[in-house]
Amino acid sequence: MHTIHKTNQQQSSHAEIESAIEVMICHMIHIDSLCTDGFPLYSPSTSNQWTISPGGSWVGGFWSAWWWLRAHITKSVSDQCKASELCQRLLPKIDTDSVNRSLVFWYGASLGNIWFQDVPARRLAQQSMIALAAAYDPKTHCIPLGIDMGGGEKGKQLISIDSLAALIQLFRQDKSREYEDILRSHTDTLIAACCDTQGAFHATAHFNHGSFQPIGQAGAWSRGQAWGMLGLSRAAIQWGEPYLTYAQSACEYWKNSRSELLPLNRLDNPNGLYDPSASVIASLAMLSLANLVPNGQQWHRYAHQQITAIIRSQYFTGIRSSNHSKKHKANMDSGIFWGSCYKTHPDKEALVETTWGSFLLMAALCILVHRIEPDQI
Template sequence: MSRTWAERALAGVLERVGTTAEEVGPRFPLYADPGTGRWTTTGRGSWAGGFWAGLLWLRALASGDRTDVAAARRSTLRLACWVDQDTATRGMIFWYGTALADATADGLRDRAAHACLGAFDPVLGVVPWGGAFGGPRRLARADGVPGTVPLLARVGEAGLAAARSHLTLHLGLCLGEEPPRPAWAALPGGGWRGCDEPAPGWSRTAAWLLLGAADGMSVPAIGRCGELPAAVRRLTALRLVGSAPLVPPAGGPGGPGGPGDTSAAAIEAVAALKLAARARAAGAAADADRLAARAELVLRRLCAHHLSEPGGPRPAGMLLGGCYDAERGLATRHELVWGDFFLAVGLAILTGLIGPFAA
């Protein structure tokens, strides 16, 4: 049987994981130069370390090679330093860094889940953004949602209640403006004030919210929450149906515009596949078909127009056109480790390597 476009693309992305692993050694990749493919790295992984560990686990799952499994384990265990850090990005770090892992990561995932619950502020109703990366800590940010919701949901009834609150409050705040505003600061006397950074129109606002909502809807005790379906329908209408561009603009100081952000598109595609699976399980076949078709269309576009090919001037399997930080002009047309991760996850779901909620 001939290999499909998705199988070929996934093989290329996982081959790129191998060349990246050789280049970065024990460090974590963040973004790579679009001309040379050379990575900018960090020693502890920053907020994106879980995506590198997740890519290594996906490679190990595809290959079954014991050497690949050992490399994935080492990378995941190096994330342990983040368990006690004051940051809502523990959700990203530990959910995506351990979701595909074997049992050796169970203890680390459980520690991270309890740490997230310990950081939950019942007055604010969220796990605050935190101060690990500097700046004000009492923030609600769209990128503090993904991973945090399924981690919290692992910790009994208290965790489920915190997960529901964290997700619904972020959705209510961010979707309260058009375009959605990604960041809000808690006011001393109660209530929230919109932040100017990241700016409204930031490419990954809807993407992170869609992903967090999709994972939340997969947990029955959260999916039954009365406020969620309407918020998810609005998000879906905003990005996954109609005339929304397949690759959203990166945004910046002036709002939407500028180059596209392929990493946001890859995140949205994975969210659409998860929501499609949820819709199909609920008997909404037409909605499921529409979401799945959108996800495949996005993934096809990314692979046809933004994935580097063998034999070119740079390594094959790079998802180009990602934007790390448009406002600062940092890595605006680059390969991003989380872009690679979500492209690989989307392709792995399409090819049947993993299920929609495996990661």
């Protein structure tokens, strides 16, 4: 049975947010103890039973990113070294045929360069930009999804919304005209192919007979809509209008189409799973938008409400008990965010704990207490 969260609850306090950050930081040690030889992909519910991937797929960069964020908070040299070591294990992903490399290397490498001036991380980010730029298709005016990381045999003819924010953030690190032109062309193509006039996003579009045809119902998939919002907020930071107007429309569509703070995974499946991780991504977009528009406080407030709903929900395990006899269990079970709707099998989706969901939630929490800026994620 789902817990419904409306907007009339009191926002989380500074102390409550700091407590959530603290238990998540502690929980990372337990995850790390289980996956020394690979990257953690997902763990069902609160089971602490992680599926480990040798390469990490598109998720691997978030494990490195989570450690970069931890090091940024703790100021620990050992945490920074851990993040750097994980970052270097991403090198094989450079040649992967997927635009989702931008997710891997923006979060997994560029944050190390930005926050710590980590030279190997900077090199990886630069290599990834070169590889992604080389994948640009002048015929379709975009960097296609690609055949790897789940793209499949039709991946060369697909454009996808998930990676737009990461691609913009990654390419922003280089000021060359070539990267700027590729990025602007890709962004405009994606908006034209996937975003309707109300700000609702199709997750993908297929290139056929000289133009892109959107797939599915616009705005129905909550995480796809949230990724679109985040991408537009990054485009607004980079170029201003008309992207700022697009970003506001997409955020308004989210707010008007989802009556609950923790939304359904798919609006066209009212009996399906919820996906709180979509609210995290949507909140990150709103926190960025809040700094760009005159009425920005409304977006900051709504984002704060969504994050509050998450950390007070069944999908986040805070500190379970202060009883000394239960200390070990409290440490192991605290700080789990199991609100990511994820395809654990080809025909099955489940709510799981993921490193990308937890990293993005902790980043949103850090923004709310001014540890990082919204445009750094």
